[in-house]
Amino acid sequence: MEIVSNIFSKEIKSVFPVMIYLFVLTHITGQISAQDTSFQLILDDNITSFGNKIYISQDGHEMYLWHRYGSAGIGWGFNLIPLKDSLAGNFVSYEIGNSIQYSAVHAKHYYFANDNLFVALGPISSPLSDAFLKVNLKDGIAFMKRFPAEASLAGSIDGQSIFFAAPFSQYSTPVGYQKGIQFGQADLDLNIQWIRSFEISSSLIDSLEDVGLPKLVTHSSGYYYCLWNISDGFNLHPCVLKFDTEGNVVSGQIIVGGGYYDDIKAASDGVYLTGSVDTIITDQKSNNHLLLTKVDLDLNPLWSKVYFAESFKMRQASLSLIDDTFPVVAYSTFGYFPTILARLDQDGNITEQKGYPLYSPLIGVLPDGSLVQLSVLWNQGNVKTIVSKTKSDGSIDGCPVFPTCLNYLPRSFDTSPLSFSEIQVGFSYTEMVQLAIDSTPVLLHDYCDIPMPPSGEFQVQDTICNSQPIMASGQQNINAHGIKWNLVGPGLDTAWLDSQSVYFVPDVPGTYMLSQTVWHLGCSVSDTSIITVLPPLSIGLPAQSKLCNPPGILSLDTSRPLTNLTWSTGETTHSIEITTGGHYAVTATDGYCTATDSIDVVFVSETLGGQPPLELPPDTTVCRQHLPYMLSPQSNFTDSFLVNGRLHVNTPAELFRPGEYEVAALIEGCAFPDTFQLDTSACHVKVYFPSAFSPNGDGINDEYKPLAGKDVEMLELWIFDRWGGLRHHSKGALGSWDGRGAPEGTYVAKLKFRNLLTGFEEMREADFTLLR
Structure with missing residues (x-):
């Protein structure tokens, strides 16, 4: 949809020559109440932003959006958009004054009557004080008159006059200050017809210190009801008053029970008071809630309820009555997704509710139960002004509505x-000014750009090392009204409120549960993730940094399986072979934790200066009878040796059997090995017995004597003839037989000797021949 309208402007002179007022009026036409329609529009970017109040006519056929602007020294003013009988209405801009004599303009109350809009303005500094503004919506004529300060407006039943109510305070001698409320009637040209003033007293109030701004409504019975708050200097006391068309007070009551009321609606069966109350309900963070109270038409108590939603602090509320009977309330907070529209029965019970996303809007409920919203969004100097109206069932064609969780007690x-x-x-x-208008085009466009609804979902790494933070990401909570993170783990149960993310570094390994709950439109959604926090990854290189001989092997021990490791050499295996000493480092990870270790390696063999680490005797053969053999290894670097695995320190090793022995020198924890071969034998010695001798004195073979090597010690020699007769016996190493007196023949020699290889005595014998 695109709507074109005209802006009208003309300079208007006041009856006071020092003041100049400029009013600008635009007109856009369409249908609002002729049929059950909805729309959502955005104003053209060249339109001044606005959004202080929404004005709705008593029958709901006319709707105006009001915005006050300006500053002292520059001037003050207000803008209006009338949405009259269509999807959109005239854009109206009023500029009031460019003199420092004027302070801010506040539109406090309004009333529609016979194509006229009446607005109570205030305060405007002298000489205006508070004033009533009348704008004729047909011909654009407007003027202001001074009226009682902080007045409230209501119309007569026939629509031909205006009733107003206002607080007053005056000093009167000898009474002193008198405070109370006054009622009056004026015609449609704002000529006052009568004013009546009343002092107020109550058994609950010792001293009346202040009378607040009243709110006035008309009832179809012809009576008027007025709401205001009075103060005794300590507490506010809400008051409701009923008076007739002559200004006669019929009844007045103080509402006892706490709370602050700022609006009143008269229904066919009673009077509704709308306000707020600060009270803690359950464990909610927000404690400012909507208060709705109903009294009958004679101001007797009927019921009162508190309407609340979690993390949904009340910003404003608007109440309307369908068929003057069934309440419909709009309840809003700040930010996106701030508005709940609820239909109630006559006892205040919620029968239906819906939610809306527009940013921090002004809200108003029409008599058919439809919701009007005005949202002004500033973004880096750009202004988006969005106007929205629902159908009577709360829906908007082409735009979504959302579930809500408004409760009541x-x-x-x-x-x-x-x-x-x-x-x-x-x-x-005093009458102030009359106005005329000129025109300028204005555009409105269809608009349904809905922000992302908050979600409790988030991502977090499901397994981390305890040196790493638990940190959420991917969350969609920026538009939430409340956020709560909760982390539970070993010895831990902690929470963060209203933080868009969470950052926590656990110092205890174990299983943790992280949950996020977000609230919007009073409803909560949650998500939970389980996180395993691992203990630090433990890796270890050999504690011994000295290796014996290259090549050496460096192997890495780990507390759990690895996904990757890298040595300073560039290798990526659990074990590496090294051929030189030096500094070696390794970095390892299991995919979550990372650990490093390093070692300075020294090869002991490289410290020996080229000298042999072990010296052994040559391989040796000994007699069995000489076992054990005493083996004494030698080294210039140690006195500790291993012989077949047994340690010998400064003592020789006893070898009890032949074979190959593993011998190692232990130098700085390293075994430098070699082998030693020990052999044994029977230790048989050779003894030579001559086969014959000739004792004839020729000097050749004249004696019979066994011959042996150095391993034999001769002990005794016996000579026997062939019949066994002893012919000779001698002892000692020089024993021999000269054959004297013996005939030729065969003889037997027996020799007793000591085998010096074994140490044992042995006997051997042999035959020989004596020759003559």
């Missing part, structure tokens, strides 16, 4: 009567 209250005494209070008013 009953609240006890009572009433206490007020007393009134009429007094005289002086008052005067």
